[in-house]
Amino acid sequence: MKILVVVDSHHQGNTMKVAEAMAEAVPMTVVRAEETPQLNFGDYDLIGLGGGIYYGKHGAAISETANTIHDRPVFVFSTSGTGAEKYNEPLVSALKKNGIDVLGSFACKGLDKFFIFKLAGGINKGHPDERDLENGKRFILDIIEKYNKKEEK
Numbered sequence: 001m002k003i004l005v006v007v008d009s010h011h012q013g014n015t016m017k018v019a020e021a022m023a024e025a026v027p028m029t030v031v032r033a034e035e036t037p038q039l040n041f042g043d044y045d046l047i048g049l050g051g052g053i054y055y056g057k058h059g060a061a062i063s064e065t066a067n068t069i070h071d072r073p074v075f076v077f078s079t080s081g082t083g084a085e086k087y088n089e090p091l092v093s094a095l096k097k098n099g100i101d102v103l104g105s106f107a108c109k110g111l112d113k114f115f116i117f118k119l120a121g122g123i124n125k126g127h128p129d130e131r132d133l134e135n136g137k138r139f140i141l142d143i144i145e146k147y148n149k150k151e152e153k
């Protein structure tokens with residue numbers, strides 16, 4: 001099974017840490033969103049889309065990538081100041097609107113040095129932490145299980 005994960009992690013590299021932890025749990029190719037023009041999604045069985053949350057949603061690089069995926073199941077993840085999973089909803093909705101099967105969504109906190117938070121050295125220092133990364137690994141293992149069950153049917 002071939003998995004491709006596309007990541008937009010331009011603030012602090014937080015979401016890339018989550019993607020790298022997932023890649024320790026399950027073999028996968030992790031690329032930055034800006035590298036996707038050379039990629040052919042058709043070469044993969046499952047696609048992951050992950051990014052920092054900027055102004056309440058994933059950044060444009062991930063939304064644009066999402067619009068180029070056809071016929072492949074997808075999972076979504078993010079890091080943010082609050083760590084809220086609701087921030088994944090705009091991306092999940094856009095994918096579903098395009099007929100994409102979204103297998104699941106994961107979110108955790110990430111170091112946030114945006115705007116005034118920069119003054120105190122940021123909030124959520126140390127995040128994603130070991131526990132966040134373990135949760136990310138557990139999430140990807142669940143996604144694989146879900147994928148395999150669907151394939152068996």
Ligand SMILES: Cc1cc2nc3c(=O)[nH]c(=O)nc-3n(C[C@H](O)[C@H](O)[C@H](O)COP(=O)(O)O)c2cc1C
Pocket residue numbers: 008009010011012013014015016051052053054055056057079080081082083109110111112113114
């Ligand atoms: C321009 C900007 C806007 C942000 N907007 C939000 C937001 O709306 N809600 C939130 O919880 N965090 C927000 N954050 C915090 C980031 O989502 C958080 O630091 C995230 O972990 C960054 O991920 P990255 O390092 O992978 O880019 C924002 C950060 C920046 C730089």
